[in-house]
Amino acid sequence: MSVIDYKEIEAKWQASWKENQVYKVDDTSDKPKYYVLDMFPYPSGAGLHVGHPLGYIASDIFARFKRMRGFNVLHPMGFDSFGLPAEEYALQTGVHPAKSTEQNMTRYLEQFSNLGFSYDWSRKLFTSDPNYYKWTQWIFTQLFDHYFDVKDQVAKPIEELLAIFKESGNASANAATSQEETFTAEQWKGYSKAEQSEILMNYRLAFRKVGYVNWCEELGTVLANDQVKDGLSERGGYPVEQKAMTQWYLRITAYAERLLNDLNDISWSDALKTIQGNWIGRSEGASIEFELDGREEKIEIFTTRPDTIFGATYMVLAPLHELVGQITTADQKAKVEEYVNYVKSKSEIERMAEKETTGCFTGAYAINPFTKEKVPVWIAEYVLKDYGTGAIMAVPSDDERDNNFAKKFELPIIEVVDKSAHPGAGMADKVGTMINSGFINGMKVKEAIKTVCDKVKEMGIGESHINYKMRDANFSRQRYWGEPFPIEFDGDGVPHALSLDELPVKLPVTNDFKPGTGGKSPLSRMEEWVNSKPGYTKETDVMPAVAGSSWYYLRYMDPNNDGTFAAKEKIDYWQDVDLYVGGSEHAVAHLMYARFWHKFLFDKGLVPTNEPFKKLINQGMIQGVIEFIYLLKEKEDGLSKFICTELLSKYGTEKDIARIPIYVDYVQDYGSDKSYLNIESIEKFIAWRKEYADAIFECGYGTYHKGKFTPKSDGACDLHLYTHSEVGKMSKSKFNVINPDDIIAQYGTDCFRMYEMFLGPIEQSKPWDTNGIEGVSKFLKKLISLYVNEEGQWIVTDEPSSDEAKKVFHKSLEKIQKDILAFSMNTGVSAFMICINELKKLKTHNRDILEPLAQTIAPFAPFLAEELWHRLGHEGSIHLTKYPEVNPQYLKEDNFTYPICVNGKKRALLSLPADASKEEIEKAALALDEITKWLEDKQIIKTIVVPQKMVNFVVK
RNA sequence: GCCGAAGUGGUGGAAUUGGUAGACACGCUGGAUUCAAAAUCCAGUUCUUUCACGAGAGUGUGGGUUCGAUUCCCACCUUCGGUACCA
Numbered sequence A: 001m002s003v004i005d006y007k008e009i010e011a012k013w014q015a016s017w018k019e020n021q022v023y024k025v026d027d028t029s030d031k032p033k034y035y036v037l038d039m040f041p042y043p044s045g046a047g048l049h050v051g052h053p054l055g056y057i058a059s060d061i062f063a064r065f066k067r068m069r070g071f072n073v074l075h076p077m078g079f080d081s082f083g084l085p086a087e088e089y090a091l092q093t094g095v096h097p098a099k100s101t102e103q104n105m106t107r108y109l110e111q112f113s114n115l116g117f118s119y120d121w122s123r124k125l126f127t128s129d130p131n132y133y134k135w136t137q138w139i140f141t142q143l144f145d146h147y148f149d150v151k152d153q154v155a156k157p158i159e160e161l162l163a164i165f166k167e168s169g170n171a172s173a174n175a176a177t178s179q180e181e182t183f184t185a186e187q188w189k190g191y192s193k194a195e196q197s198e199i200l201m202n203y204r205l206a207f208r209k210v211g212y213v214n215w216c217e218e219l220g221t222v223l224a225n226d227q228v229k230d231g232l233s234e235r236g237g238y239p240v241e242q243k244a245m246t247q248w249y250l251r252i253t254a255y256a257e258r259l260l261n262d263l264n265d266i267s268w269s270d271a272l273k274t275i276q277g278n279w280i281g282r283s284e285g286a287s288i289e290f291e292l293d294g295r296e297e298k299i300e301i302f303t304t305r306p307d308t309i310f311g312a313t314y315m316v317l318a319p320l321h322e323l324v325g326q327i328t329t330a331d332q333k334a335k336v337e338e339y340v341n342y343v344k345s346k347s348e349i350e351r352m353a354e355k356e357t358t359g360c361f362t363g364a365y366a367i368n369p370f371t372k373e374k375v376p377v378w379i380a381e382y383v384l385k386d387y388g389t390g391a392i393m394a395v396p397s398d399d400e401r402d403n404n405f406a407k408k409f410e411l412p413i414i415e416v417v418d419k420s421a422h423p424g425a426g427m428a429d430k431v432g433t434m435i436n437s438g439f440i441n442g443m444k445v446k447e448a449i450k451t452v453c454d455k456v457k458e459m460g461i462g463e464s465h466i467n468y469k470m471r472d473a474n475f476s477r478q479r480y481w482g483e484p485f486p487i488e489f490d491g492d493g494v495p496h497a498l499s500l501d502e503l504p505v506k507l508p509v510t511n512d513f514k515p516g517t518g519g520k521s522p523l524s525r526m527e528e529w530v531n532s533k534p535g536y537t538k539e540t541d542v543m544p545a546v547a548g549s550s551w552y553y554l555r556y557m558d559p560n561n562d563g564t565f566a567a568k569e570k571i572d573y574w575q576d577v578d579l580y581v582g583g584s585e586h587a588v589a590h591l592m593y594a595r596f597w598h599k600f601l602f603d604k605g606l607v608p609t610n611e612p613f614k615k616l617i618n619q620g621m622i623q624g625v626i627e628f629i630y631l632l633k634e635k636e637d638g639l640s641k642f643i644c645t646e647l648l649s650k651y652g653t654e655k656d657i658a659r660i661p662i663y664v665d666y667v668q669d670y671g672s673d674k675s676y677l678n679i680e681s682i683e684k685f686i687a688w689r690k691e692y693a694d695a696i697f698e699c700g701y702g703t704y705h706k707g708k709f710t711p712k713s714d715g716a717c718d719l720h721l722y723t724h725s726e727v728g729k730m731s732k733s734k735f736n737v738i739n740p741d742d743i744i745a746q747y748g749t750d751c752f753r754m755y756e757m758f759l760g761p762i763e764q765s766k767p768w769d770t771n772g773i774e775g776v777s778k779f780l781k782k783l784i785s786l787y788v789n790e791e792g793q794w795i796v797t798d799e800p801s802s803d804e805a806k807k808v809f810h811k812s813l814e815k816i817q818k819d820i821l822a823f824s825m826n827t828g829v830s831a832f833m834i835c836i837n838e839l840k841k842l843k844t845h846n847r848d849i850l851e852p853l854a855q856t857i858a859p860f861a862p863f864l865a866e867e868l869w870h871r872l873g874h875e876g877s878i879h880l881t882k883y884p885e886v887n888p889q890y891l892k893e894d895n896f897t898y899p900i901c902v903n904g905k906k907r908a909l910l911s912l913p914a915d916a917s918k919e920e921i922e923k924a925a926l927a928l929d930e931i932t933k934w935l936e937d938k939q940i941i942k943t944i945v946v947p948q949k950m951v952n953f954v955v956k
Numbered sequence B: 001g002c003c004g005a006a007g008u009g010g011u012g013g014a015a016u017u018g019g020u021a022g023a024c025a026c027g028c029u030g031g032a033u034u035c036a037a038a039a040u041c042c043a044g045u046u047c048u049u050u051c052a053c054g055a056g057a058g059u060g061u062g063g064g065u066u067c068g069a070u071u072c073c074c075a076c077c078u079u080c081g082g083u084a085c086c087a
Helices: A006-019 A052-068 A084-093 A097-114 A130-144 A158-168 A185-190 A193-201 A252-265 A270-280 A306-311 A323-327 A330-344 A348-353 A400-408 A445-459 A545-549 A568-574 A589-603 A679-688 A741-747 A749-758 A773-785 A803-821 A825-841 A847-857 A862-871 A918-926 A929-935
Strands: A033-038 A072-074 A146-149 A154-157 A206-216 A221-223 A241-250 A282-292 A298-303 A314-317 A360-367 A374-379 A391-394 A462-468 A487-489 A495-497 A577-583 A613-619 A622-632 A641-643 A657-662 A696-699 A702-705 A708-711 A724-729 A895-902 A905-913 A940-946 A950-955
Touching: A006 A097, A006 A749, A006 A862, A033 A052, A033 A568, A052 A072, A052 A577, A052 A613, A052 A749, A052 A803, A052 A825, A084 A097, A097 A741, A130 A146, A130 A206, A130 A495, A130 A545, A130 A589, A146 A158, A154 A158, A154 A589, A158 A185, A193 A206, A241 A330, A252 A270, A252 A282, A252 A589, A270 A589, A282 A306, A282 A445, A298 A306, A298 A314, A298 A391, A298 A462, A306 A445, A314 A400, A323 A360, A330 A360, A330 A374, A391 A400, A445 A462, A545 A589, A589 A613, A741 A749, A741 A773, A749 A773, A749 A825, A749 A862, A773 A825, A773 A862, A803 A825, A803 A847, A825 A847, A847 A862, A895 A918, A895 A929, A905 A918, A905 A929, A918 A929, A918 A940, A918 A950, A929 A950
Parallel strands: A033 A072, A033 A577, A314 A374, A577 A613, A641 A696, A895 A950
Antiparallel strands: A146 A154, A206 A221, A206 A241, A282 A298, A282 A360, A282 A462, A314 A391, A360 A374, A487 A495, A622 A641, A622 A657, A622 A724, A696 A702, A702 A708, A895 A905, A940 A950
């Protein structure tokens, strides 16, 4: 037992900090502001797991450091409390999501408190709170009421667009749009209200269009991608197909250019910027129309290589392209339908990952506008409906996938680019000289691209076009536990945004969360709610979880404001997030949507900055071990059968076997190569999954069935059913969540905090283990022993410390500060360990070192530091004191130890004065016996002397 | 498939702009203390070879640039994250 009882001091200081509101922050101050934000968690039923605090601890250290460095630090926390798991739980148990979510939040709050974070809890928010989602809904109505002016690159009120339509139709409007037809002012005025509304949908930043969802007929519901495995529903294993449905979307594509360009202005990692850039996927090219042989319809394609059009020997449409049904010939109809059904049974990700080349001929032919040749029109899963125009001209000579496809289906390949002058250039490289290409023969690729673009424009069949891979964001969920849309439809089915005084549209209370009919949300069945306003019906879809998280960082600035989403003067003070820390798994979705919303609010003059998160750090994930047991897909004599991993080959291939994840706690030696289930484990498993009570469990030593173990031969060992272990995300659905609670109870919060930091670089992912925690625990005890002896006596003296001890401290202080600023917390902890080891050796008990030492470690070990501070005789919190300054006087080194190398290999060490000249260094090195023996009979060709680095002799 | 990241002792990891590979810990081995254990302290611990001194090899694999490469370049392998409805 340590001389300081961490449980006692944790309770004491938690209460004291709360009572004295140590971490409460004002919205005005003479100090410079600093905003440190953590990605808020979804309050899962499994509780906060050991992966969450990794980023939270690091940002807390940073926030505490900044505070002690004289900044006014905003460091808030809240909950992303809308989400699918709570609704799934409600479906299974009948517990209302609001209730389970609240319970989970209470649990999280306790865990947060135990972790000693310096959050200003008076700013707590959660996205499922009507006082919060009122403003989420309000921002949505603003998106609905705006369009994007492409020329000015700014959002404008829809009224301005209406004025343009009335004045001169839509041809002159520079708006981001999905509208294809043009109309005149007269035509516009002649349209009905419903028709006008339909057209405006093609302009609004929040709009409705048809999109595809994962539809499961058996379950009567729409499924998340996460809930679909191998084309079957995870729950029940029923078929899932792509179903068309009218849904809400956000026109994020309008902001693509700004989202891309403004990446240059923010301090994010290059990797993350690259990911976002690739996600936006800007590509320059041309859209070109191909006529169909003997038909009215035309196929519009997008290509980045218009120069290769003479090599376009076939066309490919996305299988879900609307033209497919129209152009397919009678004799190909059956085959095409079969193929489309096959594609519909697969998720997009599965289709993209498909290694095998698949496709189907439609029977139709298009006309290459330049060669006038008839080219066959195919459909294939490698062309995606939502990318570009959902159709391509295939040029097998210059595109890898087209090439594979052409080879497989024996389609012609015409070489059109001579790359002989560019050895090593790949198919996709835009270099070479055009051949077999009519009027562009002999041109360089770049020139040919421009020439073809000009030509198609002249011919009236196309134009230069910038395409983005990024798609508009599907914003509808056919679910209950999300923000209701602030939208009502009138008698003509025209949607209207509700005004602010009608918000929030509260989620109706119900205990029945089953989906509505035809894939509609559960809300559709609540007729009273849907029809509460005479003559109107409410939208019954709800918003996705990204809605609430797209602007929450602004609400923290003014969390309780009922008159606006956040008061202007408070936003003007806090501006934006200076440092944002969160998991790398959010690299695109959340960060892209939040940037989009922020830019929209900026356009409206509601926020003063163009980007929300100045600096961002992506922490790696703490992974868990996922344990699986193998279940035969076919029952044996009507009984389920689980088999040991070692028997896998006996029972056929992976195809015949399902992998069932199991609670890691049930598994013996989990995570190791030899993880296994014994009889006790199986009994726990059966108690949990009662449907397997009758199952047979077979391992190499025997079988277990209904409580009885039958060995295979006499004297066989116990049951050892080996399991399959994998490393993966910690998740409730994988039954592998490890909570920090037990570790904190055993070692204390300060130790847990420092251990998580000691694990390794913050950005790196790694599986959780507690192997090294003893070392950190010992370190803290050693630290305490500088202040208090084993008998519990206070041993700090007022005598001045030695220069040697001061040197140790100030060198450590310098390193630690540098590490905190670089977010290199693991090396910071190491620096503390080295510092304490040396101070211990020097028997340092002097107040002039131990006081600043306590302040130095305060951001890392807040409880212990506070306790020591008070025992040192101070009133008030250590966390509100000023961080110690480095005294450069103690950083100087008199000597440097040189490695002396021969041919790059270290042969000796030599300590010399730090200011020794090159000549002196060389001379001293050559005098060493260890070196002369390597130089005998050899000739020195070159001598490299780098002061304060090394010496190298090159010999022959 | 595509995009991004990582790969260093038995383990987690360290190593300024290319300059002593393995800091700091865990584990292990031996010793001290103890009736014994825990705890604590001391010493050792990349591998091969050697009684030892020493020598050789070594940062996922294969090449390259350099006096010198964990670090830079090329090709590949493995693992993890994302891939638009998990959050």
